[in-house]
Amino acid sequence: MTELAPDLAEIISPLVALRRDIHAHPELGFNEHRTAARIAAELRAAGLEVHEAIGGTGVVAVLRAGNGPKTLGLRADMDALPIDEQTGLPWASTRPGCFHGCGHDGHVAMLLGAAQYLACDPGFSGTLNLIFQPAEEGLGGARRMIEDGLFETFPCDRVYALHNWPGLPAGTIATRAGAIMGAADKFVIRIQGRGGHAALPQDTPDALLAAATLVQQLNTIVARDVPPSASAVLSVTQIHGGHAHNVIPAEVQIVGTVRTFDLAVQDRIEDRMRQILRGVEAGFEVSATLDYDRYYPATINDAEAAEDALAVAAKVGTALRAPEPAATSEDFSFMLQRRPGAYIWLGQGRGAEAPALHNPRYDFNDEVLEIGVRLHIALARHWLR
Ligand SMILES: [Zn+2]
Ligand SMILES: [Zn+2]
Incomplete structure (x- = not known):
């Protein structure tokens, strides 16, 4: 893995503000217009080739470096939940009945941070597709993007997605071969x-x-x-x-x-x-x-992709082979039906009393933004090495 340049810290601090801005302006599935526009603007500002309206409100940015033939997709979901937020935080939702209760605001921020960093210093040879997906929460935004030609327009030999996981300590990165979600x-x-x-x-x-x-x-x-x-x-x-x-x-x-x-x-x-x-x-x-x-469908990780993710995770944080799948579900499963890859949990670590995903008091832990950015960068540099 290429050593990260020291300016990563300069990316992280504005990323916290960006994450909180998205948190304050949540949007439900297929209505992520403000979120998608913000993402597209950030990606363009980073000098990337940006494609909008893929599968509704989806956004894909392409970063080509060198002449390597390999391709990778990294996916972040963008949508919020129909819940009234009860955190009382300064950046709480400004929209009644709509709330980033699953941390997709954090997923967007982490992938944007990686995009900004890699745009300056790719450190790989190949094509990286940064996939910002709408409507994960029950509406099948991943399937819509696939039906809209996602993998034909933006070929991916392999795909990865991160999801924050409140039950794991901060800095722990977990995945497993085979079924990870139901x-x-x-x-x-x-x-x-x-x-x-x-x-x-x-x-x-x-x-x-x-x-x-x-x-x-x-x-x-x-x-x-x-x-x-x-x-x-x-x-x-x-x-x-x-x-x-x-x-x-x-x-x-x-x-x-x-x-x-x-x-x-x-x-x-x-x-x-x-x-x-x-x-x-x-x-x-x-x-x-x-x-x-x-x-x-069940979210089924490719065994080799999961092993690679664990090896990469061990260089970035604490890698954990998840002992069992979770009964919750995830529409990244549709992408994994078509391309080998893995779904990865990123620990949020706020103790046993921390609110669970989909709880009205939940909030993404900004302290793990950096490790999420590092993990995305390391995954890209590993597969496209
Ligand atoms: Zn959710
Ligand atoms: Zn989620």
């Missing part, structure tokens, strides 16, 4: 009866009782149909039905989520849900439909 599926079940008088149950199929039975049976799938060596979560989170004490409702709706780390387990759970639904239809004389939406 697949996220949403299911909606509609149970259709006929509706009728509550005093005449013999004449009316009971959609509500069918729903109650179904919730019980769905909760047996992970226990009885998933091998003990695998892991999965199935949570029923909503039941809607009924409006009067003396009416058996005609329809009941059940909503929930499934999280898995393996396609075979994911398939198995959906199959079992459909089988159980058919049993409940027969048993209660109702009809039932299942909408099963696999909105984010």
Whole structure:
């Protein structure tokens, strides 16, 4: 790894102000207009070739150095969450119901810092694509960028993304080969009866009782149909039905989520849900439909890319081989389905009581901006060496 020039400190201090400015002006998925404009302006000021409106509000900057044939993509997500911030910080959100509660403001700042540094002193030979992605929080901005030709226009032999991780000490950089985050599926079940008088149950199929039975049976799938060596979560989170004490409702709706780390387990759970639904239809004389939406696949790291990331991390901070994946999900998974790479956690280290991601009191820890910038630079110089 090339030794970093001493002017990195000059980049970090304005980066804190930039991070807080983005924090004060959060924008929801596909509406990151101010954020994207700010990013594009900073990248242009650094002398980079900038492409806007990739996959909606996405921005990509290209840095070519030397004549090396290799290519790398580094990705930062830009969007905020629909949450009211409760930190009381001077740089708190100025927009009610919108808040950088997942630290994407910090991700933007770290990648911009690396872009500014590498623009002055690349220290590599090849092509680096700096990918600023919209709409990570449930709207699949990564998929939109891919559909918009991301990897055809900006070829990447390998891709990396960082996510801040409050559960790890500051300075710790963790990743692992294979699954690092879960697949996220949403299911909606509609149970259709006929509706009728509550005093005449013999004449009316009971959609509500069918729903109650179904919730019980769905909760047996992970226990009885998933091998003990695998892991999965199935949570029923909503039941809607009924409006009067003396009416058996005609329809009941059940909503929930499934999280898995393996396609075979994911398939198995959906199959079992459909089988159980058919049993409940027969048993209660109702009809039932299942909408099963696999909105984010599992985030699967390439083994070699993860090993390289750990080797690079050890030179920048404390490298940690993550012992297990997290059940949360991430749309960088779509990029990893198409290009080998790895998703990396960067410790935020504010102790056990520090607010978790998506908590209204969470804030990105500016003290780790520098290590994040160093990690991006080192990843680029390692792959494009
Ligand atoms: Zn999030
Ligand atoms: Zn996030």
